[in-house]
Each structure stands twice: as structure tokens, then as C-alpha cells.
Amino acid sequence: MNNTSPTYPKISLITPSLNQGQFIEATIRSVLSQNYPNLEYLVMDGSSSDNTIDVLKHYSSQLQWVSEKDKGQTDAINKGLRIASGDIVAYLNADDLLLSGTLLKIAQLFMEHPQTMWITGQCRIIDENNQEIRKLITAYKNLWLRLSHPSILLITDYISQPATFWRANLMSEMGYLDESLHYAMDYEYWLRLSTKYPPMFIPEYLAAFKIHLQSKTTSTGHKNVFIEEERKIIQRYTNSRVIMLLHDLHRLLMTSTYSIINRQSEKRPNNQ
Numbered sequence: 280m281n282n283t284s285p286t287y288p289k290i291s292l293i294t295p296s297l298n299q300g301q302f303i304e305a306t307i308r309s310v311l312s313q314n315y316p317n318l319e320y321l322v323m324d325g326s327s328s329d330n331t332i333d334v335l336k337h338y339s340s341q342l343q344w345v346s347e348k349d350k351g352q353t354d355a356i357n358k359g360l361r362i363a364s365g366d367i368v369a370y371l372n373a374d375d376l377l378l379s380g381t382l383l384k385i386a387q388l389f390m391e392h393p394q395t396m397w398i399t400g401q402c403r404i405i406d407e408n409n410q411e412i413r414k415l416i417t418a419y420k421n422l423w424l425r426l427s428h429p430s431i432l433l434i435t436d437y438i439s440q441p442a443t444f445w446r447a448n449l450m451s452e453m454g455y456l457d458e459s460l461h462y463a464m465d466y467e468y469w470l471r472l473s474t475k476y477p478p479m480f481i482p483e484y485l486a487a488f489k490i491h492l493q494s495k496t497t498s499t500g501h502k503n504v505f506i507e508e509e510r511k512i513i514q515r516y517t518n519s520r521v522i523m524l525l526h527d528l529h530r531l532l533m534t535s536t537y538s539i540i541n542r543q544s545e546k547r548p549n550n551q
Contacts, residue, residue, distance in 0.1 A: 287315070287316055287317045287386050287390075288317065288365070288366035288367055288386050288389060288390065289317045289318075289319060289364065289365040289366050289367070290315060290317065290318055290319070290365050290366070290367045290368070290369070290382055290385070290386060290444075291319040291320075291321065291359075291360075291363030291364060291365030291367070291368045291369075291447065292310055292318065292319070292320050292321070292368075292369055292370070292371055292382075293321045293322075293323060293356055293359030293360060293363065293368070293369070293370040293371070294306060294307070294310075294320075294321070294322045294323070294359075294370065294371050294372065294373050295323050295324075295325070295352050295355035295356050295359070295370065295372065295373065296322055296323065296324040296325065296327060296331055296355070296373040297324065297325040297326075297327055297331075297352075297355075297373075298327045298328060298329045298331060299327070299329075299331060299373035299374055299493075300327065300329040300330035300331040300333075300334060301329075301407075301493075302373060302374035302407070302489065302491075303322075303331055303334055303335075303373040303374070304334045304337075305376060305409070306371060306372075306373050306374060306375060306376060307320075307322075307334070307338050307342065309376040309377045309378075310342075310371065310377055311338070311341055311342070312379070313377060313379070313380070313381065313382040313383070315382035315383060315386070317386075318382065319343070319363060319364060319365050320341070320342040320343065321342070321343050321344070321345075321359045321362065321363060322335055322342055322343070322344040322345075322373075323344075323345055323349070323355040323356070323358050323359045324344060324345065324346040324347075324355075325346075325347070325348060325349045325351075325355055326346055326347055326348045326349075327346065331346075331373075332346055345358075350458065351458075351461055352372075352461065352464075353456050353457070353458045353460060353461060353464045354458055356370050356456055356464075357455045357456055357458060360450065360455055360456075361455070363447065365447055366389075366446065366447055366448075367385065367386065367389055367444055367445070367446060367447065368444070368445060368446075368447045368450075369443060369444040369445070370440075371441055371486070372440075372441065374489045374491065374493075374494070375441045375486060375487060375488055375489055376405070376409070376441075376486060376487040376489070377441070377485070377486050378403075378484055378485055378486055378487060381400075381442075381485040381486065384481070384483065384485070385398060385444050385485070388479065388481065389444075389446070392479060395479045396445060396446050396449050396472070396476040397443065397444065397445035397446065397449065397472055397476060397478045397479070398443070398444050398445070398478060398479045398480075398481065399424070399438050399439065399442055399443040399444075399478045399479075399480055399481075400439075400442040400443075400480070400481045400482070400483050400484065400485035400486075401417070401421055401424065401439070401442060401481075401482065401483060401484045401485065402417070402420075402439030402441055402442040402484065402485065402486045402487065402488050403417060403484055403486070403487040403488070404416060404417055404487070404488050404490060405487045405488070405489050405490070406489070406490060406491065407489065407490075407491035407492075409487070409489075411487075412490070413490075416536070420437050420439070421482075423435060423437035424437050424438075424480050424482075425480070425482070427477070427478065427480050429470075429473045429474075429477075430522070432469060432470060432473055433470070433513055433516060433517055433522050433526065434522065434525045434526050434529055435526070435529050435530075435533075436463075436466045436469070436509070438465075438466075438469045438478070439486065439488060440465040440488075441485075441486035441487070441488055442484075442485040442486040443465075443469070443478075445472065449472070449476070453471055453472055453475070454471070456468055460508060460512070461504075461508070462501070462504060462505040462508050462509075463505060463508045463509045463512055466509060466512060467512045467515070470512065470513075470515075470516050474516070502534075506530060506534075509526075509530070510523070510526070510527075513526055
């Protein structure tokens with residue numbers, strides 16, 4: 280059997296981690312099971328106190344990892360991006376999953392489209408048992424993806440971070456994630472990239488975003504900070520009051536929809 284790995288671009292994938300021992304092994308396995316022949320996998324752990332380190336040690340022959348105090352998730356991601364040596368980069372949070380065959384699809388697309396600087400695809404939403412949830416929300420987001428346009432991106436972030444990849448050389452021109460942001464750093468990065476390079480959208484599911492009780496944006500307090508951070512980001516890229524009004528109305532609609540979904544989810548076990 281011929282080893283064709285040199286023909287594939289090197290993909291560097293970064294996983295920021297902090298006390299996600301309950302989920303990180305599934306994340307790691309979703310990456311390693313891709314069997315992509317030219318992969319650099321970096322886990323940047325923020326000095327976890329749970330069983331995360333034991334999991335990382337178990338897979339240490341198949342990935343690189345560091346465990347040390349950091350300044351938060353964005354700092355951890357940037358640390359990984361700065362030491363990454365791949366041609367293509369992305370990050371996958373320690374509770375999310377790549378779907379089968381994703382890395383090979385991404386590599387082939389970048390090889391076939393040398394002018395494309397970043398690619399995004401569809402993303403499923405799953406619960407802590409890896410069961411798909413919120414299918415209507417996913418379908419709604421996919422609709423905006425198909426209509427992809429920079430002005431729409433200012434109204435709603437329709438790009439799914441776990442399903443997004445970009446060329447490493449883009450960072451020398453456009454920079455790294457903004458470390459002053461702690462919730463919507465990916466959204467700001469998509470807006471920044473979009474000012475010069477439109478993304479390629481592929482209508483295929485590439486990843487799964489997990490929602491659980493420990494999720495960063497689950498609590499009301501975190502959600503409020505996220506919403507405020509998101510508004511400040513939009514103000515960087517437009518001074519249009521119309522765009523801001525449309526964004527606020529859309530955010531209100533989505534917040535109300537999520538609240539209804541959450542209430543229904545809470546009632547469901549009691550009805551069984």
C-alpha cells in the first residue's frame with residue numbers, strides 16, 4: 280500500500296481544555312479516528328484539576344499536550360495556533376466532536392480551491408449523551424449559511440466554530456483571536472476575515488456542538504456577558520443603527536426560542 284500522506288496538506292487542530300474530563304476523551308477520539316495522514320493535534324490545557332490529565336497521558340503518543348495556567352480559553356487557543364506547524368488550522372473545544380471524514384473533506388477542498396482562504400460547513404447540536412437536539416435551530420442556521428453574506432453575518436452569527444477551518448498563512452495577515460474577548464472571539468474573527476476573504480460554504484455536516492449543564496454559555500449570567508460582548512464586536516465593524524437594531528431583534532427572537540426549548544426539555548423527563 281502506497282503512503283500518500285505527503286500529498287495531503289498538514290492540518291493542525293487545537294483543543295483548549297479546562298476540567299472537561301467528562302467529555303474530552305470523546306473529543307480526542309473523534310479527531311484521532313479521522314485517520315487523517317498528516318495531522319498535528321495539540322491540546323492546550325489550563326491546568327485542569329479533574330481527570331483530564333490522565334486522559335491526555337493515555338493519548339500522549341498520538342497528540343501533543345501542555346497543561347499550564349493560562350489567561351482563559353482565547354489565550355489557550357492562540358498559544359496552540361502560534362506553535363502549530365500545519366498548512367490548515369482550526370480549533371475544537373474539549374466537549375465538541377468532529378464527524379467522520381471531516382478532515383479529509385477539508386483537505387481536498389483546500390487543494391482543489393487554492394484561492395479559498397477559509398471554509399465552513401454545517402454543525403449538529405448534541406446533548407451530553409451525544410444525541411442530536413435542536414434540529415429546527417440547526418436547520419435555521421443552515422438557511423443563513425446558504426445565503427452567506429457579510430451584512431447578514433453582522434445580524435446573526437450563522438457560522439459554526441467547530442465546522443470552520445482556515446489557512447495558517449492567513450494569520451500572518453489577519454492576526455489571531457482577540458484575547459480581550461472571552462465568549463464571542465470566534466464571531467469577531469469571522470467578521471474580521473470576512474472584511475477581505477469570503478468563506479467557502481459546504482452543505483455538509485462536519486462537526487457536532489455539545490450543550491450540557493457545564494457549557495460556558497448555559498447560565499444566564501454568562502449569556503448576558505456573551506450578548507453584550509457580541510454587540511460591542513458588531514460596533515467595531517459597522518455604525519449602522521439599522522444593522523444593530525436588526526441584530527438586537529434577531530437576538531431577542533433567538534433568546535426567546537432557546538428559552539422555550541429549554542423549558543420543554545426540562546418538562547420532558549417528568550412526563551415519561
